[in-house]
Amino acid sequence: MGFLMIFTQIEFLLFFLLLLGCLSVIRENRYRKIILLAASYYFYAYWNWRFLGLLFVSTFSDYQIGRYLSKLSTPRQRILLIAASLVINLSILFSFKYCNFFVSSLQHLLIPIGIHVGTLSVILPLGISFYTFRTLSYTIDVYRRRIEPCTSLLDYALFVSFFPTMVAGPIVRASDLLPQFMNSVSLSFRTILLGFRSFVIGCFLKVFVADGIATFTDYVFGNVAVFNSLTIWLAAIGYSMQLYCDFAGYSMMAIGVAKAIGYEIPENFNFPYLSKNIAEFWRRWHITLSKWIRDYVYISLGGSRNGNIRTSINILLTMSLCGLWHGAAWTFVFWGLFHGLALVLYHIWTAVKNHTETKGDVQSSLFCGFFCRTATLLTVVVGWVFFRADGFDRALVLFGKMFYPSAGFGWYHPFVLFVLFSFAIIQFAELSQLGAFHRLQLSAWYTPSVIFTMIWLCIVFHPREFTPFIYSKF
Structure with missing residues (x-):
């Protein structure tokens, strides 16, 4: 197995500069796409070339299924084709991502009755969750006649393997990216500069903020027994910030890389920790995944069309x-159920509130805004404990420390306190209805002095060992 080419590594920067140089001198759009496809496959093969076969199977099968779906009008034949796409993609995903999990779960169930099942050790292919959802969205949209099928295998292969989104998204849909591949794009100094700015800000969030917090959270979560309750809470909140800066940083870097070579991919975050409720949080967090599960899972299950009980069941299943x-x-399943239950309770509360008060009266009050944001943030922080814990037993130990005051060593990491203090200022600016955070011109963050300061901080505080993005493991 090779090594993952991380955006913050010098190897990636050299790879990208070489690619940018090639795309700058080639004028013909078809040749540009060929170079870009070859670069995307090289980017993936740098990790492990053997898994390119899975990418080829997923690409070619769904490309052909999309073509035939457009030609067939018989409902039964079209259902069989979309079922074939689901079976092929989900079988690959299950075999490589979930086989170990289910065999291990079965093993734990059978051991008490004296039956022993052998264990498996299947390697998780890079980005399989992301490109599987990408290809499925294409065939489902063609089946639903929302988009026309792609007529170019080159364009479709590039859509599936587009390297900026391969490791950890965003989950780009065919309607967002394929039209851009079909049309010629022109590189300009302005697009390269805009991409560079996004890349630097994302790198700053990852290297300086997320990795800086990780030194604290990793140590605390690895030595829970010796720390007191306040330190565990600080680590839980710190991990919330670490995860956000790590993933949002990757998304900004991916957006910047794509923009620099002339392509637009959707935003994936919109300040989720400023949400007033859990439903708003999921409209702001990992936006492309939230929309995917809403459109292809929740609505397919019936959405909110069949009464409150069925709606609640659909929410719990979806999450x-x-x-x-x-x-x-x-x-992770329990983390999803936890958020599903929070969403169900929010919908119940909303229904009750709408029957008992004038819409907007409470929402407009300062106290309600503070209370709702605080309650939402604490709910999310508690949920992240399941997300971070290595197992249920570890999660229970963490909750025991968090909710039952206990003696222990206190470690109040100054950098983590600084990050949390900065976030509190942002919260206050929003709550006081000054609108300072939203009215602040983003261009102020893009001045050369700020960008160069971020670059300097990334270089100075870059860890000796490269830390992969958290979502690259999914």
């Missing part, structure tokens, strides 16, 4: 699958 998508472990 359980969302948790399982993140990782092959029961802690």
Whole structure:
């Protein structure tokens, strides 16, 4: 097995500069796409060339299924084709991502009755969760006649393997990216500069903020027994910030890389920790995944069309699958159920509130805004404990420390306190209705002095060992 080409590594920067140089001198759009496809396959093969075969199977099968779906009008034949796409893609995903998980779960069930099942050790292919959802969205949209099938295998292969989104998304849909491949794009100094700015800000969030917090959270979560309750809470909140800066940083870097070579991919975050409720949080967090599970899972199950009980069941099922998508472990399933239950309770509360008060009266009050944001943030932080824990037993130990005051060593990491203090200022600016955070011109963050300061901080505080992005494991 090779090594993952991380955006923050010098190897990636050299790879990207070489690619940018090639695309700059080639004028013909078809040749540009060929170079870009070859670069995307090289980027993937740098990790492990053997798994390119899975990428080829997923690409070619769904490309052909999309073509035939457009030609057939018989409902039965079209259902069989879309079923074939689901079986092929989900079988590959299950075999490589969930086989170990289910065999291990079966093993734990059978051991008490004296039956022993052998263990498996299947390697998780890079980005399989992301490109599987990408290809499935294409065939489902063609089946639903929302988009026309792609007529160019080159364009479709590039859509599936587009390297900026391969490791950890965003989950780009065919309607967002394929039209851009079909049309000629022109590189300009302006697009390269805009991409560079996004890349630097994302790198700053990852290297300086997320990795800086990780030194604290990793140590605390690895030595829970010796720390007091306040330190565990600080680590839980710190991990919330670490995860956000790590994943949002990757998304900004991916957006910047794509923009620099002339392509637009959707935003994936919109300040989720400023949400007033859990439903708003999921409209702001991992936006492309939230929309995917809404459109292809929740609505397919019936959405909110069949009464409150069925709606609640659909929410719980959808969020359980969302948790399982993140990782092959029961802690992720429980994390999804936890958020599903929070969403169900929010919808019940909203229904009751709408019958008992004038819409907007409470929402407009300062106290309600503070209370709602705080309650939402604490709910999310508690949920992240399941996300971070290595198992249920570890999660229970963490909760025991968090909710039952205990003696122990206190470690109040100054950098983590600084990050949390900065976030509190942002919260206050929003709550005081000054609108300072939203009215602040983003261009102020893009001045050369700020960008160069971020670059300098990334270089100075870059860890000796490269730390992969958290979502690259999913």
